[in-house]
Amino acid sequence: MALNYTKKTVDNFLKPKNIGRITNPDGYAQIGNMVCGDQLDFFLKVEKGKIKDVKFLSFGCASNIATASVMTEKVKGMTIEEAKKYPWKKIVDDLGGLPHQKVHCSIMAVDGLKKAIADYEKNIGSPKVVKKVKAIKPVITKKAKPIVKKKVVKKKVVKKLK
Amino acid sequence: MHVYLDNAATTKLDSRILKKMLPYFEKDYGNASSIHALGQNAFGDLMKAKEKVAKLIGGEANGVIFTSGATESNNLIIKGVALANRTEKKNKIIISAIEHPCVMESAKFLAREGFKVEYLPVNKEGLIEPTELAKLIDNETILVSVMAVNNEIGTIQDIEALAKISHQYGAYFHTDAVQAIPYLKVDVKKMGIDFLSLSAHKFYGPKGVGVAYINRKVKVKPMIIGGGQEDGLRSGTYNIPGIIGLAEALELAYKERAAYLKKVTVLRDYFWKKIQKEIPEVRLNGSLKKRVPANLNIMFGYIEGEAILMDLSYKGVYVSTGSACSATDLRASYVLKSMGLDKNFLNSNIRFSFGRFNTKVEIDYTIKALKGTVKRLRSFSPIV
Known part of the structure; x- marks a missing residue:
């Protein structure tokens, strides 16, 4: 078996960026759970349609922490619309690759971010740019429970790998 | 640090074991199956190693079969005993729910071959209650396999009691004792163990060598066939440096x-x-x-x-x-x-x-x- 993390993954695991809570966040979401073995909580501060601050908490492995760390660094300062479209593949590239059995961590990170954005949009009522929001279907419906979502995420990984 | x-x-190979192994790579490198002097010297040392191992585990020298490690030993014993002793009336094996994957997978293989496989549960402490075996076992059972010491949690099972129940129903008893050396004083005869698996690298010996201890009164179907080494039970050139290392490591483990x-x-x-x-x-x-x-x-x-x-x-x-x-x-x-x-x-x-x-x-x-x-x-x- 190979479980070689890149130096960047290790650095982001040992010294994660944007780790912690935001009190009174504009958006908040939890994805995964401790039964599955990984959970991420995201907190957002939004100002003028841009992500002013983003923080996360993690119950998860080294790559769970590292993927959320690099993603939050990249999406900070982005508009909500840009952040919604942030691809998980970009996280893998940023880290210089991930062991194949850990790729699902990056998918979980972007799904968690989208879920936090959805929470923000729910909080502020109807989104400002109505047209665009209609065009972009949120990946995570509010009904979906974390466990169900995890299964979907795994399937995606398998497809991708095949 | x-x-x-x-x-x-x-475990790390003990340097004292390495010293005993080294001559067999460059000096006494003969094939133990060769008839010439170099080969026969190796064969003599092989026999001494068997006797040493047999003495340390309370068994017979001809029951000591050297393998590539415990995964092979467990495959040989579980599959080999089940396949060789299957009859219309005997078609079942019992293993514990916390066995090593090589035992689990061997049992699954047998299930695919039509054997009935039952799993012994463990309690909250990670221990098997012998009464649970009494519930599952019957006269159809060929083999019961329970590890002596669990690899993840280190719990010690009551091997003697489980072997006794197995024998009451005419079933053979195997224990994967990989994690048990030198913690348990293994005595196969006294404990009623028909089959036992060991691996040298778990007790400061080399990797790639193990023991399948076999009660030679029981039929076993070999898994690796070829030149007929180990009385036909395990073909392949004898790994003399490894075998010497295993025997020495086992002896040292019990000595100290x-x-x-x-x-x-x-x-x-x-x-x-x-x-x-x-x-x-x-x-x-x-x-x-x-x-x-x-x-x-x-x-x-x-x-x-x-x-x-x-x-x-x-x-x-x-x-x-x-x-x-x-x-x-x-x-x-x-x-x-x-x-x-x-x-x-x-x-x-x-x-x-x-x-x-x-x-x-x-x-x-x-x-x-x-x-x-x-x-x-x-x-x-x-x-x-």
């Missing part, structure tokens, strides 16, 4: 047993006492009493096992989550699951396994490192 606390995964047990017990107890005192929200998995002194399997609340392992690894401390074989497998430990561990705690466990070369200085370093790791990971856990 580097601290190796993963001795249940493998008392001092070794004392050493690992002191280190383990000191570590566990300190951890309980200095780290909140920790729990021991499995019985403390019926457990080998080299093993601790600890649950650290609110943080994930692999993160603990990796964080410690970057500090030079090497541990494991459950067993090394399952490290890339994202599923939680089936051993802990079958003990009924709360599902919220299944992903927060670390196995520490102590050994011959560990020192108190290393343990103190590990405690310090672990405190830092747990504190850091808990500082950003969403669960707390």
Whole structure:
């Protein structure tokens, strides 16, 4: 078996960026759970349609922490619309690759971010740019429970790998 | 500093064993199946090694079959005994729910071949109640296989009682004793063990060599066929350096047993006492009493096992989550699951396994490192 993390993954695991809570966040979401073995909580501060601050908490492995760390660094300062479209593949590239059995961590990170954005949009009522929001279907419906979502995420990984 | 606390995964080869092995690579390198003097010298040493192993485990020399390790031994015994002794009336094997994957997979193979396979449950302490075997066993049972010591939690099973029940129903008894050396005084005849598996690298011997101890009155279908070595039970050129290393390592393990047990017990107890005192929200998995002194399997609340392992690894401390074989497998430990561990705690466990070369200085370093790791990971856990 190979479980070689890149130096960047290790650095982001040992010294994660944007780790912690935001009190009174504009958006908040939890994805995964401790039964599955990984959970991420995201907190957002939004100002003028841009992500002013983003923080996360993690119950998860080294790559769970590292993927959320690099993603939050990249999406900070982005508009909500840009952040919604942030691809998980970009996280893998940023880290210089991930062991194949850990790729699902990056998918979980972007799904968690989208879920936090959805929470923000729910909080502020109807989104400002109505047209665009209609065009972009949120990946995570509010009904979906974390466990169900995890299964979907795994399937995606398998497809991708095949 | 580097601290190796993963001795249940493998151990460092003892230099005294290496010294005994070295001549067999360059000087006494004959093939033990050759008739000339060089070959026959090797054959003589092979026979001596068999006698040595047999004496140490209380068996017969002709029952000692050398293999490439315990995975092969377990495959040979479980599949070989089941396949060779199957009749219309006998078509069942029983294994425990916490066996090593090589036993599990061998049993699954037999199930696909039409055998009935039953699994013995374990209690919350990780122990098998012999009464559970009495419930499952019947006259259809060919073989019962229960590991002497579990690899993840170190619990010791009541092998004698399980063997006795097996024999009452005319079934043979096998134990995977890979983790039991030198903690248990293995005596196959006294304990009623028909088959036993060992692996040298778990007791400071070389990797790639093991023993399948076989009750030669029982039919066994060989798995590796060819030149007919080991009375046809296991073909392939005798791995003489490995075999010498295994026999010497086994002898040394029992020769130094008392001092070794004392050493690992002191280190383990000191570590566990300190951890309980200095780290909140920790729990021991499995019985403390019926457990080998080299093993601790600890649950650290609110943080994930692999993160603990990796964080410690970057500090030079090497541990494991459950067993090394399952490290890339994202599923939680089936051993802990079958003990009924709360599902919220299944992903927060670390196995520490102590050994011959560990020192108190290393343990103190590990405690310090672990405190830092747990504190850091808990500082950003969403669960707390």
